[in-house]
Amino acid sequence: MTTQKLIKVAIPITGAEEIAAVSEVIRTGNYVSGQKVATFEQEFASYIGVSHAAAVNNGTAALHVALAALGIGPGDEVIVPALTFMSTVTAVLHQNAVPIFADIDPVSYCISPADIRKRLSAKTRAIIPVHLYGNAAELDEIMDIAKDFNLFVIEDCAQAHGTEYKGRRVGGIGHLGAFSFFATKHMTTGEGGIITSNNSEWIALSKQIRSHGMVGRDDHVILGYNYRMNEMAAAMGLVQLKKLDGFNAKRIKNSFTILTQLAQHPDKWYQVPELSDHVKHTFFWCPLAIRPEAGLNTKAVVKKLREMGIEVRHRYATPLYRQPVIQNLSPYPNGCPFTCCTEGISQNYKDLYLPNVETIAGNVIGLPNHPGLNQQNLDYIIEVCNSLY
Ligand SMILES: Cc1ncc(COP(=O)(O)O)c(C=O)c1O
DSSP: OOOOSOBOSOOOOOOHHHHHHHHHHHHHTOOBSSHHHHHHHHHHHHHHTOSEEEEESSHHHHHHHHHHHTTOOTTOEEEEESSSOTHHHHHHHHTTOEEEEEOBOTTTOSBOHHHHHHHOOTTEEEEOOBOGGGOOOOHHHHHHHHHHHTOEEEEEOTTOTTOEETTEETTSSSSEEEEEOOTTSSSOOSSOEEEEESOHHHHHHHHHHHBTTEETTTEEOSOOOBOBOBHHHHHHHHHHHHHHHHHHHHHHHHHHHHHHHHHTOTTSSEEOOOOOTTEEOOOSSEEEEEOGGGOOOHHHHHHHHHHTTBOOBOOOOSOGGGSHHHHTTOSSTTOTTTSSSSSOOSOOTTTOOOHHHHHHTTSEEEEOOOTTOOHHHHHHHHHHHHHOO
């Protein structure tokens, strides 16, 4: 085995077409609130299978705007998984609402519907299932809970562009969907995000919120932000969207190649994920769990793989309720939303222990699987994984 140049875990795949599309916008000089954003919104909505979309400047803003558009506000409780990127939680805090953490399903790594039921209180207003690593959360059960308790569901699809749940694309099943187009995502606009829905009123409101709460050029009718997507990002998004299915096909093929080969070695240090037959997983991560019996330190595994020329993902290593901003109840200087606008919250973060999140957080790595890899890269990744320990 020969060590080689570092195989990156993720790369943005952009080229001449993206350069041409962005250059065209620069030549016109029309950078904001133009036709590219409007067209991108229509085409992305149609890809997801919904009638409306509102483009914004990143995925965190998409989640924030979605919550604001649904009227989630101070003291409201929003149920979130405790294993995800922190934005799912900070978006809730930005609305001065209270994140209530739920455990995950140990197989899918997505929020557990059974645990959501345990977290409901009189203050619960919404659930944010995250389609983690490109998998899909159990949306049928989550939508049933939402119906029974009159709650909103915002799908966090930042890691799941093109993922399907029972034949439907995620982002079109909950009340609203929120996507990110960060540089390493399935498709990118550099930075960017979008909110998807079949409800025209929520999307119209989202468009107001993203642009200073304005109607026309000078009337600020609601509290808004400057969260607009610019025309260059949208131009790039239009090109990337056309390539998305091709990127995903390659991402899925690469992941299957790696995982099926690794699955032939059941006695190794890793455990390959079990896949659901009603989900089309798009493998934002190619996840590999470290088997507890192997007694390995994940950080050491990550370091070793890097020394061997393979960069891997190793994030969300602690349950999010352990983050200082939550433990110290300190998102804002006056303690809001935890101590200023609510008579106590239904969850005690200090004593919280969600067993599946505790077991899994920090013990899953993501192997390189991006569309830019060749067969030689994949063979090398498999060989290195099997040579360790
Ligand atoms: C699950 C999840 N939600 C939200 C976000 C936020 O997206 P952005 O980085 O575009 O703000 C991310 C970004 O990585 C994410 O992974």
